[in-house]
Amino acid sequence: MQVRQEIFDTYWRFAALRQEVFFNRINNISAPWTSDPIINTYKFCNAYRASDRVSQYLIKNIIYDENRSKNEEEVLFRILLFKIFNKIETWELLENKLCEYISLSNFNFDIYSNILQEAMDTGYVIYTSAYMSCATKEFGYDKKHQNHLALISQMVVKDNVVTRIIRAKSLEEVFYIIQEYPLLGKFMAYQLATDINYSEIIDFDENSFTIAGPGAERGISKCFINTDGKSNTDIIHWMTENQEQEFQRLGLNFKSLWGRPLQAIDCQNLFCETDKYCRAAFPELKSNRKKIKSKFSPTPQLIDYFYPPKWHINDKVKETLSSSLLKIKLIKQPSIDLEIIQERNKKSSSEQRKYSNCQQLVIEDTIIDNLLSPVIINNSHTQEDLPELQEKLEHKSQYNKNTKVKRRKNLQNSESVNSHQLCLFP
Numbered sequence: 001m002q003v004r005q006e007i008f009d010t011y012w013r014f015a016a017l018r019q020e021v022f023f024n025r026i027n028n029i030s031a032p033w034t035s036d037p038i039i040n041t042y043k044f045c046n047a048y049r050a051s052d053r054v055s056q057y058l059i060k061n062i063i064y065d066e067n068r069s070k071n072e073e074e075v076l077f078r079i080l081l082f083k084i085f086n087k088i089e090t091w092e093l094l095e096n097k098l099c100e101y102i103s104l105s106n107f108n109f110d111i112y113s114n115i116l117q118e119a120m121d122t123g124y125v126i127y128t129s130a131y132m133s134c135a136t137k138e139f140g141y142d143k144k145h146q147n148h149l150a151l152i153s154q155m156v157v158k159d160n161v162v163t164r165i166i167r168a169k170s171l172e173e174v175f176y177i178i179q180e181y182p183l184l185g186k187f188m189a190y191q192l193a194t195d196i197n198y199s200e201i202i203d204f205d206e207n208s209f210t211i212a213g214p215g216a217e218r219g220i221s222k223c224f225i226n227t228d229g230k231s232n233t234d235i236i237h238w239m240t241e242n243q244e245q246e247f248q249r250l251g252l253n254f255k256s257l258w259g260r261p262l263q264a265i266d267c268q269n270l271f272c273e274t275d276k277y278c279r280a281a282f283p284e285l286k287s288n289r290k291k292i293k294s295k296f297s298p299t300p301q302l303i304d305y306f307y308p309p310k311w312h313i314n315d316k317v318k319e320t321l322s323s324s325l326l327k328i329k330l331i332k333q334p335s336i337d338l339e340i341i342q343e344r345n346k347k348s349s350s351e352q353r354k355y356s357n358c359q360q361l362v363i364e365d366t367i368i369d370n371l372l373s374p375v376i377i378n379n380s381h382t383q384e385d386l387p388e389l390q391e392k393l394e395h396k397s398q399y400n401k402n403t404k405v406k407r408r409k410n411l412q413n414s415e416s417v418n419s420h421q422l423c424l425f426p
Helices: 007-028 038-041 055-063 072-084 088-098 109-121 142-157 159-166 171-179 186-198 214-223 232-241 241-249 262-280 315-333 337-346 349-354 365-371 383-413
Strands: 222-225
Touching: 007 038, 007 214, 007 241, 007 262, 007 315, 038 159, 038 262, 055 072, 055 186, 072 088, 072 142, 072 159, 072 186, 109 142, 142 159, 159 171, 171 186, 171 383, 214 222, 214 232, 214 262, 232 241, 232 262
Parallel strands: none
Antiparallel strands: none
């Protein structure tokens, strides 16, 4: 194989930088999370597919929610319904209108269709822009969403496809079972097979099967000048198998997903993201996509990351997230706004002259907190330091309280001070 070296290296550098952003955000490091201007400007998927917001919602809220049925048919139904639209807001819209959890028992074609149609009539977009799903009238309905609801009914209710999926001997076989159905192209069938594999319905090695979507095909053509007859699938597998050597070759400190290396689905996605990145970094590389569509806009809601339990990484995830939350508590100390203090000093100049003999420094309670030395945590602290830091924080809190009490008593005994104004004297 002959690589286009600069672009090929960009693939690995992008993976490392995007994962760095992922952990910087988890560790509550202030933006920007990377020095790369392109990643800071545009929206890119995570290096690991399962870390993306929609995948996280699927895993945590659709598949493994303790309040939902663990029945395999129910789980498959929920996965298909969620992924057909692939939009969190559409799922929540349905549940809010139904006033109950989505399940096979309340799956009614007309009710679901009417809810979605009413939303569309108000201008709401029920599908994500991430996937281009088929829109033919395969089941005889005029509306795209009606045909998709009919497809789900056919697969789950009429064909009981979950039985065939459970009996499948490989992830590839699951892919071909799904691909048999209309409205589901090759790429969508692969995505659904991967999502089902997140659940307990099946349990196959993600590296056992992969295919390249349209975006990945563009990325591969940019990274490679000549593939020596190797298929796109072969190339994705090669990237998966050689990731450690490539990161080492470039001196990149790639931080894995708590010990889990990139899987074939992740390497496939990274080709797609590399294609996007190159549109801005190397515009001279021509393809049928010229610009990156979406700008990056951070979501304020933090994700409580959770992965399929069978991956055996959730304990490590919890430990990291717990440490991060403690860091927020320890470092979240208000700072003194010197401009405010100076402005108050100007306003109180007459009071300063009036109380020229005053030796008491009077400060509002909120500013007392600020002047007290905060407990600071930084990257040099380890997990073992946290209990000690927590004890310091609690000690500081009690010190603040005692200091406030003493200050208030002093104020009450002072004849020259009758309010909690700030008086600073040279």
